[in-house]
Each structure stands twice: as structure tokens, then as C-alpha cells.
Amino acid sequence: MRVLVQRCKEAQVTVGDELTGRIESGLMLLVGITHEDTEKDAIYLADKIAGLRIFEDEQEKMNLSLIDMGGAVLSVSQFTLYGDCRKGKRPSFAAAARPEAAELLYETFNQLLRDKGIQVETGRFGAMMDVTFTNWGPVTLMLESPIRQETHA
Numbered sequence: 001m002r003v004l005v006q007r008c009k010e011a012q013v014t015v016g017d018e019l020t021g022r023i024e025s026g027l028m029l030l031v032g033i034t035h036e037d038t039e040k041d042a043i044y045l046a047d048k049i050a051g052l053r054i055f056e057d058e059q060e061k062m063n064l065s066l067i068d069m070g071g072a073v074l075s076v077s078q079f080t081l082y083g084d085c086r087k088g089k090r091p092s093f094a095a096a097a098r099p100e101a102a103e104l105l106y107e108t109f110n111q112l113l114r115d116k117g118i119q120v121e122t123g124r125f126g127a128m129m130d131v132t133f134t135n136w137g138p139v140t141l142m143l144e145s146p147i148r149q150e151t152h153a
Contacts (some may be wrong), residue, residue, distance in 0.1 A: 001039040001105070001145040004030040007054055011074040011133030012121040020129075021121030026071030028133045031109060032081025033102040041145035042105055046112035049073075051057055054146055072119035076131055077106050108151045109136050 005027055012022040027049065055064040055071070066073070079102065083091035096102070103125045114119045123129040 001034065002032040002038045002047055002079070003045055003049065004081060004145055005141045006030075006056075006062040006133065007136045007139035008098075009134040009136045010075075011131070013076055013121075013129050013131045014059050014075060015124045015127045015129055017125045018126050021074050021122050023072035023074045023119065024137070025069070026119075027066055027073050028131075029075045030081060031075055031106055032078050032080035033105050034082050035101075037097060037102055037105055037145065039105070039108055042109040042112055044046060045143060046066075046109055046116070048143055049118070050113060050116045051119060051145075052060050052141075052143075054141070066118060067116065072121065073110075073113055073132075074121050074123075074133070075106075075110050075113070076123040076129060077102065077125045 008028045010023065010024055013020050021027040022118060029049070050067055051065045053065050055069045057063040079093060079096040080091070081139070082096040083093055084103050085091045106125060110120050110122060123131070
């Protein structure tokens with residue numbers, strides 16, 4: 001699972017003419033899911049993101065988390081985070097999870113954040129969306145769930 005985390009002053013997503021999610025200060029998340037991802041990956045990333053200290057305190061040091069500063073999340077599904085551009089000119093999205101599996105894990109991830117008391121707004125899974133936001137800093141980080149190692153018996 002990959003999440004592109006962008007600290008923002010405001011963010012919103014629309015589908016056609018419909019506003020589906022809007023937040024003030026907090027985090028803009030682009031969420032990508034691959035075939036091997038499980039609920040454990042969603043738990044790991046929700047915990048990491050909720051506690052990630054990337055907001056400034058009174059001394060202008062990055063010491064505050066999303067929870068500490070009472071920020072919100074705009075979470076947008078983004079299968080193109082698993083685009084492979086190493087061969088040719090057209091990206092391959094073979095590493096992205098099938099929509100049925102990805103949507104379930106994406107919803108689980110968002111619910112895990114909500115369970116921590118975080119306001120989570122979203123786009124619409126699988127839809128063509130327009131996303132606008134003001135990156136604050138700018139601060140942009142790519143997070144990935146830990147790589148699972150195979151155990152050999």
C-alpha cells in the first residue's frame with residue numbers, strides 16, 4: 001500500500017459538478033493499493049499517518065501530528081501510484097489491485113482513520129475526479145506499508 005501524504009491548508013474533490021469532499025487544514029492523501037495488501041497494511045499506514053509529526057509547533061519545528069493539531073484528511077483513491085513506467089512510454093498498472101479488492105481496503109483504511117477521531121472526507125472510488133488543494137510548506141511524503149518477507153519452512 002502506498003500513500004502520498006501532502007500537508008495542506010485546504011483541499012477539495014469534485015466528481016462532475018458535485019463536491020464530494022472538502023477539508024480545511026490537514027492532509028491530502030492519495031491512496032494506492034496493490035495485490036498483496038491486506039488490512040494489516042491499512043492499519044500500519046493509518047497509525048503512521050495519524051501520528052506523523054509534520055505540523056509545526058510554536059517553535060516552528062515539525063513536532064505536531066494530525067491528531068495533535070485537530071486536522072482533517074481528504075483521502076482520494078489513486079491506482080496510478082502503482083504505475084510502472086520502466087518500459088516503453090505507456091505506464092503499466094498491472095501492480096494495482098483489482099477495483100473490487102482495492103475499494104474494500106480503501107474504505108477500511110478511511111474507517112481506521114475515522115476510528116482515531118479524524119474527520120475524513122473522500123472522493124468517489126473509481127470516478128474521474130478533480131482534486132484541488134494548497135500544499136502547505138510544501139510538505140509531501142511517500143509512505144509505504146512494510147514489505148512482507150516470505151518465510152521458508
